[in-house]
Each structure stands twice: as C-alpha cells, then as structure tokens.
Amino acid sequence: MPSLSPAALWPILLLSLSNIFMTFAWYGHLKYKTSALWIAIAASWGIAFFEYCLAVPANRIGAEVYSAAQLKTIQEVITLIVFSGFSVFFLKESLTINHLIGFALIAAGAAFVFRA
DSSP states (O other): OOOSOHHHHHHHHHHHHHHHHHHHHHHGGGGGTTSOHHHHHHHHHHHHHHHHHHHHHHHHHHTTTSOHHHHHHHHHHHHHHHHHHHHHHTSOOOOOHHHHHHHHHHHHHHHHHTOO
16 A cells, blocks of 8 residues: 555545535435426536546546556545435435445455555
8 A cells, every 4th residue: 555645645635525526416416306407417517527626636646656446446435435424414314234334345345456
C-alpha cells in the first residue's frame, strides 16, 4: 500500500467529497418523490457536475500513487460509507444486519486489490 503522503491522501479526500455530491445526485431525489421526474433529472445532473469536478482531479492525482483498480476500489468503499450515512440520516432508512454483512464482504473483497 502506498505511504500516507499528500499524493496518497488527496485522492481519498477528493473522492470522499465527490461521493457526497454523487450520492445526493443519485439518491437525494428519493426524498422528493412528488416532484416531476424531469426536475429530478435536471437537479441530479447539476449536482453531478460538482461530483465530476472533484472525481476527475482525484483520479488524475491518485494515478501517480495508485493503480486504476485501486482508485476504483477506494471509490467503491467510500461509496458504501457515504451511502450508509446518507441512507440513515437523510433518507431516514435503517441499515439492517444483512446490509452491514454485505458491505463488510465487499470491503473484505476490496482488501485483496491492495495485497502485494
């Protein structure tokens, strides 16, 4: 695994921030199911712009330290963490033990990507 240098940390920070935007773009409209679908699409597209403004530099910077597979794996693990918080705090949905076990298995699989 790469050292915890700024080049290794910036992608993680930027991908975390981008994932917050991505999660709101993809799932935030579920809290407003009565709004027109075209409004949800337009709002999601607008939010996604900011997600890309963070994700693209994260991957460009991260490519100096991580492989593409490692960057994707980091992004997926961050997605699970962000989505879990979003689901509980924004959508007011419960996480069940089955969700947690499934997420843990995905995270365990992700660990193999970083094995030497």
